[in-house]
Amino acid sequence: MTKVGHIFLIDDDESVLISLARMLRELGYLVEDYASASTFLEKSVPVSPAVILLDMQMPDMTGLDLQEKLLKLGSKTPIIFVSGQSHPHQIVSGLKKGAVDFLFKPFNLDELLKAVADAIDFDGRQLKRISQDVETRRDYVSLTPREREVCGWLVKGLLNKDIAIKLGTTDATIKVHKARVMDKMHADSLQSLVKKFLESDLGSHPLNN
Structure with a gap:
């Protein structure tokens, strides 16, 4: 059974990408996996409700760099950062710019699934608010x-x-x-x-x- 929600999985570690994508699909999520941030920017199409599960440390473009680009593009898709090693200032920076959570590898599966479910729920409510806002403004006009x-x-x-x-x-x-x-x-x-x-x-x- 497919869950209501889309996961964009971005990680340069192939073994992590394959195993995590497989597990999330088996749990019923719609998963798109990308080995780099630049590939995600080039090929992904925004959908909602969704969450971006994003590795912080990647060689071509860091997770923070991608977050910055997405903000400039006006993306509102919630981001969960995942990292094996990150400096405190990176964590603070990511959260200040709107990331909804930060998980450290190796993470607890229940912790990951709760973070994903919460983020997708948040995006669904965010989409509803935007739709209501558009309708209200149309009525006002x-x-x-x-x-x-x-x-x-x-x-x-x-x-x-x-x-x-x-x-x-x-x-x-x-x-x-x-x-x-x-x-x-x-x-x-x-x-x-x-x-x-x-x-x-x-x-x-x-x-x-």
Whole structure:
């Protein structure tokens, strides 16, 4: 049975690469194995949810070098570093730049599988958040300029009558705008609207500038 998740395995040690890839496939993961970081950059295609299981010390390009390149490319796939020997500053640097875990060879199998499962779960939740953000921003763009004004005041906690005064209109008109805002933003409550607005940072949306 195939697990929901993809593993990019990168290690220049052929014996480790073959044995680890075989074991992870037998456990049901979809595994792509690469003998170098440059080959991974050249041939891999981003998928999600996934995790990059990355050897820290490799001759052509170190794990940190690859992490740096992936960050510049905008990759959000979580990275687990694996290493037989690493200096503390390398570990700190990798974790500061977003690596989700660091395992030392020879590692405990249960420890590896937990780290992989956690990273894939994290990437799945990350993908869901990004998808929700795209949908929320698309909904926001569908609002008219006046509806966006009303939305902004609603999020700030103003009542219909107060918004009417701010915009120089009637309470009844604001009620109509509010209903349209809630419908277009797919918000079933004011709390839901505020949550969507803040999580997607709609206050800084280009349409507001």
